[in-house]
Amino acid sequence: MAEILxxxxxxxxxSLIKETLDLHGYNTIxxxxxxxxxxxxAQNNVDLVLLDLMLPGMNGKEFLQEIRSxxxxxxxxxxxxxxxxxxxxxxTNGADDYITKPFNVKELLARISIQLRHASxxxxxxxxxxxxxxxxxxLDTREVIINDxxxxxxxxxxxxxxxxxxxxxxxxxxxxxxxxxxxxPFFDNNKTIxxxxxxxxxxxxxxxxxYIKTVWGIGFKFD
Numbered sequence: 001m002a003e004i005l006x007x008x009x010x011x012x013x014x015s016l017i018k019e020t021l022d023l024h025g026y027n028t029i030x031x032x033x034x035x036x037x038x039x040x041x042a043q044n045n046v047d048l049v050l051l052d053l054m055l056p057g058m059n060g061k062e063f064l065q066e067i068r069s070x071x072x073x074x075x076x077x078x079x080x081x082x083x084x085x086x087x088x089x090x091x092t093n094g095a096d097d098y099i100t101k102p103f104n105v106k107e108l109l110a111r112i113s114i115q116l117r118h119a120s121x122x123x124x125x126x127x128x129x130x131x132x133x134x135x136x137x138x139l140d141t142r143e144v145i146i147n148d149x150x151x152x153x154x155x156x157x158x159x160x161x162x163x164x165x166x167x168x169x170x171x172x173x174x175x176x177x178x179x180x181x182x183x184x185p186f187f188d189n190n191k192t193i194x195x196x197x198x199x200x201x202x203x204x205x206x207x208x209x210x211y212i213k214t215v216w217g218i219g220f221k222f223d
Contacts, residue, residue, distance in 0.1 A: 007034065078098070171221045
């Protein structure tokens with residue numbers, strides 16, 4: 001079963017999450033600060049992180065920025081802040097999803113399941129690599145390299161890139177991308193797709209090619 005790291009310093013909330021996940025068969029690891037969480041990731045094979053933001057020492061935002069420098073592990077942020085600008089900043093800085101406090105445990109379980117299902121979609125048993133022009137992707141380590149430089153991608157950005165790499169020249173509507181990557185019905189959420197595409201384009205700038213093309217009135221393609 002998946003190994004989930006809980007980084008939450010509120011003992012009551014931490015206990016609620018742990019008991020819920022244990023009850024549903026997940027293996028859990030507990031951390032009460034960002035520094036402790038970083039250490040546990042280095043020591044364990046963690047499949048997903050549940051991350052509080054207001055943490056002692058290294059806070060959640062700092063933890064997220066650091067972990068994204070070397071890992072695409074799915075991270076769901078748990079926060080009491082319900083401000084859209086703040087949420088957009090979190091997603092831009094590497095969060096794969098978020099849930100606001102107080103939360104429904106059924107919703108939390110559903111979001112965890114979606115992230116794990118999506119991550120496992122691209123896991124392989126044998127070493128495999130995708131190469132397209134200047135881009136190399138190691139499917140085992142989820143490492144993305146352009147011109148000998150490693151990119152730091154979020155889980156969503158990595159999934160969108162793989163979708164394009166597996167289907168070069170195919171035109172994807174925003175609904176196609178959202179439903180393939182998020183595994184949820186698309187509800188005209190153009191802002192979310194546009195933000196992730198914009199971030200991915202910026203990170204691919206190391207290449208000598210503008211890979212992601214906008215097909216006006218339809219969506220995007222990888223060329």
